[in-house]
Amino acid sequence: MTTSRNLWNLMFLTLFAMTALACGKKDDKKDDGKPAADMTADMGGDMGAVAPKPAEPEKPKVAIDEAFMKSLKAIVADCEIGKDDSYISKCKGKLNDELVEAYRERKDKKFEDTLDTLAVALTAEDHALNVVAASFISSMYSYITNEGEKAMKFDKDAAGRFMAAVAKVKSPSLLGNIAVAVTYIATLTEHDKALFDLIEAEKSIQPYVLGQVMRFGRMRVFPKVQEYAKSTEPRISTSALAAPLGMYNATADEQKTICPWALGFLTSEVDQIFHNAGQNMIRCKGEYIDKLLDEGEKRLKEDKFNREYYFVFRDICFSMMGALTKEPGMEAQCDRNYKFLESVAKNKKIDGEFRGLALDAIYYQRRDKKTLDVLKKYANDKDPKVKEYVTKDIESLKTHYKVK
Numbered sequence: 563m564t565t566s567r568n569l570w571n572l573m574f575l576t577l578f579a580m581t582a583l584a585c586g587k588k589d590d591k592k593d594d595g596k597p598a599a600d601m602t603a604d605m606g607g608d609m610g611a612v613a614p615k616p617a618e619p620e621k622p623k624v625a626i627d628e629a630f631m632k633s634l635k636a637i638v639a640d641c642e643i644g645k646d647d648s649y650i651s652k653c654k655g656k657l658n659d660e661l662v663e664a665y666r667e668r669k670d671k672k673f674e675d676t677l678d679t680l681a682v683a684l685t686a687e688d689h690a691l692n693v694v695a696a697s698f699i700s701s702m703y704s705y706i707t708n709e710g711e712k713a714m715k716f717d718k719d720a721a722g723r724f725m726a727a728v729a730k731v732k733s734p735s736l737l738g739n740i741a742v743a744v745t746y747i748a749t750l751t752e753h754d755k756a757l758f759d760l761i762e763a764e765k766s767i768q769p770y771v772l773g774q775v776m777r778f779g780r781m782r783v784f785p786k787v788q789e790y791a792k793s794t795e796p797r798i799s800t801s802a803l804a805a806p807l808g809m810y811n812a813t814a815d816e817q818k819t820i821c822p823w824a825l826g827f828l829t830s831e832v833d834q835i836f837h838n839a840g841q842n843m844i845r846c847k848g849e850y851i852d853k854l855l856d857e858g859e860k861r862l863k864e865d866k867f868n869r870e871y872y873f874v875f876r877d878i879c880f881s882m883m884g885a886l887t888k889e890p891g892m893e894a895q896c897d898r899n900y901k902f903l904e905s906v907a908k909n910k911k912i913d914g915e916f917r918g919l920a921l922d923a924i925y926y927q928r929r930d931k932k933t934l935d936v937l938k939k940y941a942n943d944k945d946p947k948v949k950e951y952v953t954k955d956i957e958s959l960k961t962h963y964k965v966k
Contacts, residue, residue, distance in 0.1 A: 624723065627679045630671075633661050634683055634694050643690040648735035650697045658694070662701040668712065673702045677720040677747070681727035684736075696736045703743035708750060708778060709810075721751035729756070734766045741770035749779035758786055772801035777808040781816055788823065796832045803827055803838035807845065821846035828857050833870040840874035844881075851878060851895050858902055865911040867920065875903060876923035900924050904936060907948070917943075918951030925955040929963045 641653035650658055665671045676698075683695035706714050728744055731737055737744075737760075748757035757775070761768045772790055775783050784805075791802035806812065806820045824842035827835050836857075843854040858875060861867070879896040906912060906920035921940060924933050937959075940952045959965040 623719075624678045625675065625720070626682060627676060630676055630679050631683065633657070634679075634691060634698070637661065637694045638688070638690045641690075641694075643693050645689055647693060648696070648733060648739060650693060658697065662698060665698075665702065666705055672714070673705070674714050674716045677716065677724040681724045685727045685730050692731070692733070692736060696731075696739045699740040699743045703740075703746060706743065706746040706750070714750070716747055716751050718751045718753075721747055721753055722756070725753050725756040725760070729760055729763065734764060737764050737767050738770060741767040742774050745771045745774045746778055749775060749777070749783065752782075754779060754783055754786075769797050769801040772798070773804040774808050776805040777810070780809065781819065784819070791827070796834055799827075800832070800834040800838055803835060803842065807838070807841055812845065817846055821850055825850065825853060828853065833868060837870040837874055841877065844874070844877055847889075848891065854878070855895070855898055855902060862902070862905060862909065865909060867906045867909075867912050867916050869916065869919065872916065872919040872923055875899060875920075876926045879927040896927070900928065900936075907940060914945035914947035917945065918948040921948070922951045922955055925959070929959060929965065931965055934959050934965050 637650070637653070637658045640655050640657045641650050643650060665673050665676070680695050680699060683691050686692060705712070708714070725744070725748055728737070728740070744760070745757060748754065757771065761771050768790070772787065776787060787802050787805045791799050793799045793802070803824065806824065809816070812820065820842065824839050824846070827839035828843065830836050830839065840854050840857075843850040854874070855878075858871070861871070878899045879892070903920045903924050907917045909917070921937060924936060934956065937952050937956050940948055941956065943949050943952065
């Protein structure tokens, strides 16, 4: 009996111990909150655990338009394009014209949707395809705008890929063909850095880009324009001074920065720089036109007047035709300009070609009886060039404008 009782007690204690051990393991797992594999990782051991793969970055959504690419290749087959050519020529049909027209109409096809395809075509090993792509881009630049229903809304990522492709183009001629369009696309999508990197890599296209970079880049790119304006190369500084002239409807705040800056170039001895500085003065109006006339009169005392000057002083009052007296101060400034131009015509030390142009500048701005009376005084000038311009302008006043 005693033996049976002891056996029973031993079995009971064994069962209790096993139950307690199982409960302990369950509690341990509950407190830790991690599966066994995680515990081995915490301990720094391998234990056969497989680490999860990092998520792959999302690939860019490149939109290659197969139909558009097929059209580009059809133009390649239709035209003769030599290995050194940068323009399309000798085409059998009108495939190129038809493709350009389809995208200009913007009914079903939009230029904005072609950037990825053009990026591929521009960097293809087929030179003829490069030329066709560049020609298409060049054909579209004058239609790129950010205004109204015709506003082009380029995808920024696609534009980035396009700019990367342009950077790989090695032909200066091809880059020159597309420079303005590339400038518009880059500045509309704020890829300014890529654009300025491009013109540093290929300096031959700097004038094309700088002259148009503020159209859509506005004051955002003005600091870079100022840097280039300091160049000792006239073609670069001249182009930089032209940049603000490409802006539409410059605001008063923008002009407050641009006008004093451009004024600093008005005394330049480089005629092209003077010309662009003068055009900026005309845009700035008011006191800046007075300063332009001051400079013109100063130069006239030194017997200076040429074709570059002509294009400046013929424009001071041209935009005011039909409403010369409506803006405060403009009538007096225009009268002063006309007197200045006639003073040029009277100066016999100036070449007859430019004396005649000075009189033509009066006609260009004011087509009335006052101008006719001025021109008549020079109708029999001994210099044949002066007489040639005056005769032509008098005939135009009498025939087309019925001035007597």
